[in-house]
Amino acid sequence: MIRRSHMATTVIMPKLGLTMTEGTIERWLKKEGDRVEKGEPLLEIITEKINFQYESPASGILRKILHHEGEVVPVTVPIAIIAEEGEVWVEVPMPAAVQRESKEPSERIFVSPLARKIAREKGIDLSSLKGSGPRGRIVRADVLKATERVIVQEVVSPPPTPMPTGKLIPLKGIRKIIAKRMTESFQNIPHFYLSLEADMSAVQDLREGLREEIEKRSNIRLTMTDLLVKVTASALKANPIINSRIEGDQIRLIEEINIGVAIALEDGLIVPVVHHADKKSLTEIATTLRDLTQRAREGKLSLEDVGGGTFTLSNMGMLGIDKFNPIINPPECSILGVGRTVEKPVVYRGEVKIRPMAWLSLSSDHRIVDGATAALFLNHLKKLLENPTLLLI
């Protein structure tokens, strides 16, 4: 049962984006009985992609928390009640969906006291067992059988190593999202990697040429990443297969070109998206990226800001990296890793010259993209970087 009133405010699991169906309550920032003001952060919610600080929709006392930390709750289902002191609310039955979704087993498990004790000691989850007693009651033998299974698993795993000491950091919040998504990607997508070097002198010259003007007009400092987004958008337009995704047993060639840009944060990384990058001017791209970066660092990105990406750009140049193979950000099919621009001797027009060079690496999903297709895209990118005037065509 939950209690709901006409006067009190029911806090619901917010729908933070079009595709969001459920959210995990990561942390309540207020306790029951705490006073909360409208707009004040109330709880942290994790969705598929981000963790999000949800602000209180009303002022009052947090009277009742209906779903606790770690619970997965469908959107629009009540999660808390905010009411003024002395305000009462009536009881209404809890929606069935919540009972089903709740992680805590609400159904009574029939188990003998002995079996319960052994299970607790051996760390066996009773809800996972099938009882052999009368009408499925779990008895000692059932728990011992489950214990044997655990032991068998332990036997086939490598010999135990001494437990290392050191600080333990819980795998939660954004770290947990990254862990889950990267594992899924790397386990499910057949990655392959291509790399080539591009001569960056022309694009550097272009940046120098535009920087002052853009700074004067928009008070924004043009970065190499802004230019890379612009160039990549153009290359993607010419190679639509790289801007695609798998939908069941079909491949969707996506019309929009929305380029995600990986941004390192203190506790992880996030990939806000420059939507319609192919239709934006360099100034617009730069403005958008600056805004996204700022909000990412403040933890204020919306689900829309991080959703809808069709391709990801990861620039590790400023971190002193020459070359790396990034992991694809699903459901996208490719990701570009750009290394630092470094001056080195290369053969340029028949002579050994010192040129500013950078490695471009493309990781692609081999279910969609083949080596030759990826090579075409990567070469197109190189051509644009080395001859940025082509962007004008």
Place this chain on the structure above:
Amino acid sequence: MGRKLENFDLIIIGSGPGGYLSAILAAQKGLSVAVIEKGDLGGTCLNRGCIPTKALLHEASLWDAFDKSGLIRNEEEATSYFKKALEKKNNAVNQVVSGLRNLLSRDRITVIQGEASFINSRTIGVKSDAKVVEKLESDRILIASGAVPKEAEPLKREGKWVIGSDEVLNMTELPSTLAIIGGGRRGLEFANFFNAFGVNVTLVERENRILPKMDREISIRCKGLLTKRNVKVLTEAEIISADLTEKDKSVCLMVLQKGKKERLEFQKILVVGERRGNIDGLEIEKASLSLKDGFISVDLHMKTATPGIYAAGDVVGKGFYAHKAFYEGKIAVENILGKESQVDYRMIPNCLYAYPEAASIGLTEEEAIKEYGEVNIGKFPFMACGRSIATGNQEGMVKIISEKRYGEVLGVHIFGPSATELIHLGAMAMRHEIGVEEMKEMIFAHPTYSEALFEAALDTYGEAIHMMKG
């Protein structure tokens, strides 16, 4: 007389507890069942065992109470009450036997009076006056023919001086001296019974303690009590010879006890010693079966070595209890019906209907220590139990043996009032994995004998309430 050949889904040999219960269970599941009985319907339990002996013991306890009251004390009255007790016993037997007859007819079970004998592994001949009068056929046969006393030299039951339990039940006069050979549960029940009626009883047991199958503490307490009541208890004693020529209405036994020979005179000698499976006339060899150590051997599903033939109850040995036979019969029928169930003998209560009563289930203290190393013991004397004080039934104690880690109940031993009823709390705890800690959380009515179990559970953790700390 024309021989007919009738086919049944199940043929059961014997109508005692093992036989009749199986018949009812199978009939309830829709099987056509025939039960063949050569003696009295209901077998030993109803006619010569559980029911009549309990009827007699009850009367004996009443007489004992009168006797102790000091209001009556003469031999004539004892004999006349003894005769009344036999009458009451007969009424009880008639009532249970006619009840059984109704149950069997309710379930349309064919009851055939006659002696069964195998023709082959799926055909049984029924004999009357040594002639086969009927043939029955089935793919499933259950042997529940019970057990009979094993004749052992030098004491052969000849019915006059040396008798068995069957003869006791039809005694009309009380002997003045009686030797009971066998200090197990049945020997003790008879010792109590005759002692109550003023008979001078000597109990002879071969092992080093009476009730050798029960917890040692019960044996010791029981022996103390019998001695106090003037029953002579000889342990580690053996009959080496018997002289059955009458001298002064008595005969002689030569008893060897702890290396010492003693010549003792008795008016009657009751032998309640060993038993063997009753396969007399069954011709089990025709069904490719044979005896092992006097009994038909079965696996945990109650299956014999011959496919389709099952056995249950006293005929398979392993203790002689109607409830063991019920249980084995149930397991046999479940297997006949295709369910793979197995017997678990740890869960069978062991009951002594003397006064006070004794009952136990599970491991004895010695067995538990042997199997588990260290164990927890919780004990409580009835002397400190309110109901016992109120009724004067203060003899005895409750002992709960539990395993240290989870508090699992390994054994419950009760010597005292209503022990045979109280034991089921232990049986339930053990069968359904309720530990001592859970027993501590139950609410026991006051005053009851059951509270002794509660206190013993508390004592397991040194928390008993109504007891001085030793």
